[in-house]
Amino acid sequence: MKKLVLFILLMLLSTNVLQAAPASQPVEYEKGTVVFVGPLNQAMQKQYQMAKGELVSIQLTSGPEAGKVVDTFNFVSERSAYEIRVKPGDKVIVAISHDLGKVTYHVSDFDRFDYVYVLGGLFVLALVVFGGFIGAKSVLVIAFSILVIFKFFIGQVLINQYSLTLLTLVVAAIIAVATQLVVSGLSKKTLAAVLGTVGGVAVAGILSALSIRLMHLTGLDSEEAMLLKASALAHIDFQGVLFAGMVFGALGAVMDVTISIASAVYEVKSVQPSIGFKDLVRAGMNVGRDIMGTMSNTLILAYAGSSLPLMLLIASQQNAPMLKILNLNMIVTEFARALTGSIGLICAIPLTAVITAVLLQRD
Template structure:
């Protein structure tokens, strides 16, 4: 039923009508709830619904900013998609103009202002506790986000390049920019960059094999199905899935490789006469300590995002597990977590050997 409703929504969004009159344009503005109470008699006659409440909203954006408007908010206490508001809540108001009449509806909560607050606290914590390195971290985070959102997504929509090559190129650029800005130009940084590229390449190769051999479609989420059913049906969703696997592993692999390279560098600085084999062994000793926790970090990150899915499976006592375990959605989550973890593990010996080789050069 949920997928059917999603399909109907897609059709409405993509066509604007189902062989009917055009739907009125909708504008979305911000507002603050000032009153919530029972319907008066006129609104009961207007909406002919008993289960609802009168909501008064002070508009805070748009041409009607400052104006208090009244609207009906349906509440049945049975749907997870209803919006139960209280005085003081910030909301998004859908404003429609149809046949000379303006109507207002509570569309959703206004949440993104709090994202700015959390983002500000995140930047403040980085700068206060990280100092100059923290400030550089803010820069590389902004660079990575802009590169993905402005360049990578734009190229995906343009269909000009292979999504596999594009993903690997963007991952390499992010790895180089991050390590160079944070650690500077040195042999240690070069070892971390090469180890990252190697680990991510291994994760990417395994991701491609998993997608092909497991027949993964990339349509494992409602967002992907929404894109497929609407105007972006020609996108390579298997390629998008590959990109998600690679980018998901990239951050953890970078963390591991710079730790290994830094450890090998410190050992070399304390014992300049140490041999190549001993340097590699030192890097591996540090890597083994990191390996368990970082692999667990990846698994827990994916498990946390899939927690509702795991609860759904656990609640179905009589469901056929053979069918469930082979669902595209389930296998995709396993493949995503395991390919990234394998790439992370392989990056440890790669970085240890590359760092030892570079630091032992005269």
């Protein structure tokens, strides 16, 4: 069923049906606001007499025709998963096509990204208000991480010049070092957290590579990956992309754990300078055990949340053979993604505790 849906979606994309314009014609996209939804007028009834739909009037809010109200036919059925049902007041993206001198307008999608700006602003505000100077520095490291991944890593993946495994580990190390240095400053505590992060991510990376190889994971576990493979980026190593996703998914949680343990051991040493190596390690492990359960559960829940439709699909197939379902590429990939990251996080705890104790005892 999923392959059939993907094939239909691919055909729609290749013929620009989703954009409601021929592939050979240029299509422009502008913002608009729905001002009216109702039955078709007489002209549209004659033109679309065999199709079910409604008349949608849209006021364009961007581009050279901003302020103009245009009418369009919006296809509506009870079966299509890709139809767009709109109501007055909705913000939409309008596809404007030029065919034989005639301009046509179609609802392409909802205009969603303005709300992303609002959420992003609230996120930054919360960091700065409740985190103060550290929160402001956190905003900087988040921006840096996004910049490195989107501008450098993805650019290198598209060029396909270097090994994705090596590239992933280098980018992960750069993000870990930059994050810990900016947030915590240059100190032995930061060094211990960085080394613990590198060690934990290395464990997750090794297990990810082994899982991909031994479980014969293809990296084509999502609709996006299948569409890219079939249409735009057939030359990309999708197993390498899967490896990168596993490593980056574990990186954030591992950094959180390592800096918490390093900070705790550092504070214990500050309060009691005469404490021995074993007691420092024990203190770090005690803190780590408290963190271990919740952070591992956080990773599992994060992956479970993103895979909820998949779990519902499995649960709804009462008579399906579980042996077949549990061995599907998409199912095993999600298990491997969650478990490798969790194991890397767990291994980072004793590693960080020992490294921090060693560095502080040298004083």
